[in-house]
Amino acid sequence: MTQIQGQLGTATLDVTDGKIVKATGQLDGDEGKNACATLYRMLQDTAKCLEKEPMRRLSISFADHAFVVTLSERYVYVVKKQREASA
Numbered sequence: 024m025t026q027i028q029g030q031l032g033t034a035t036l037d038v039t040d041g042k043i044v045k046a047t048g049q050l051d052g053d054e055g056k057n058a059c060a061t062l063y064r065m066l067q068d069t070a071k072c073l074e075k076e077p078m079r080r081l082s083i084s085f086a087d088h089a090f091v092v093t094l095s096e097r098y099v100y101v102v103k104k105q106r107e108a109s110a
Contacts, residue, residue, distance in 0.1 A: 029104045030048070031048050031103045032050035032051065032102075032103045033047045034046040034047075035100055036098060036099040038094065038097055038098055041060060041063030043056065049103055062081075080094070085106070087106055088104065091104065
């Protein structure tokens, strides 16, 4: 994955089972494994709600960071990035 401004970590997951293929930064390690497992379960639950509508991207925002999750046919790409401070 290319460097995204404010990027804190990245992960690539297998789309079939959610196993981490590669992780960097804050998504590498136990905390990253837990975050990726939770995001993968959220994707599964969201897909059930959408029924036949294809989902390609999911963004989850917190006060100081956000997760951006993008799907492809083989992989789930996760980027954890710093959110800009509100004015």
